Amino acid sequence: MSGIKAVLFDCDGTLADSAGLICDIMERCFTAHDLQPPPREATRAIIGLSLDTAIATLRPGLTPVEVHRLCESYRAEYRLERTRPHFSDHLFEGMAELVRDLAAREAVFVGMVTGKSRRGVAALTASHNLTDVFVTVRTADDCPSKPHPAMVLECCGELGVAPINAVVVGDTTYDMEMARSAGSHAIGVDWGSHAPELLLRRGAAAVVGTVPDLAATLDRWLADGPAAT
Secondary structure: OOOEEEEEEEEEEOOOOOHHHHHHHHHHHHHHHHOOOOOOOHHHHOOOOOOHHHHHHHHHOHHHHHHHHHHHHHHHHHHHHHHHHOOOOOEOOOOHHHHHHHOOOOOOEEEEEEOOHHHHHHHHHHHOOOOOOOOOOOOOOOOOOOOHHHHHHHHHHHHHHHHHHEEEEOOOOOHHHHHHHOOOEEEOOOOOOOOHHHHHHHOOOOOOOOHHHHHHHHHHHHOOOOOOO
């Protein structure tokens, strides 16, 4: 499809302001299994990885069985959290409007590439009436953990868009490395888990500090970046 491009968003830390909740649940899970909880900064550093990879990274000495048990505990606690009256899938201000604007454009596909589960993505997008905005989604249930390029490559394959005509928007080095490995572009945001200098070092073409800056950067990329022939 000539001229068609794809914008693929990470979720936690990019679209969703979820780092605090992730840290809280990780602490509860480790405590429930009589393990010392990781420091919150350590948990923030692994946000974006698939859950089993994240937990194994936090505690390299755990056996596969122990990792599995902690994953199941984390998922159960997250499902319980969603039933509580105070729960809210909070998006960063302006992000819902940005993805809707992009999705409304004739030559742009919007997708999501995330370490969340399919269940988690479905719940979040439904709560913000964004289900139809993301025409392609790859999650931890579908692909190897970031920074493996499979999420990007599969989304591009589904859409019929060459990887060079896709850009990944994310807040972690895992997103930047995933995009680079897939042959795609990467734009970092500085309101998530990893520092801007790290994102630039791992392949970000730019790192933005506000949603309007992100919108303007994407506009420039959509206008000037490579186009499929």
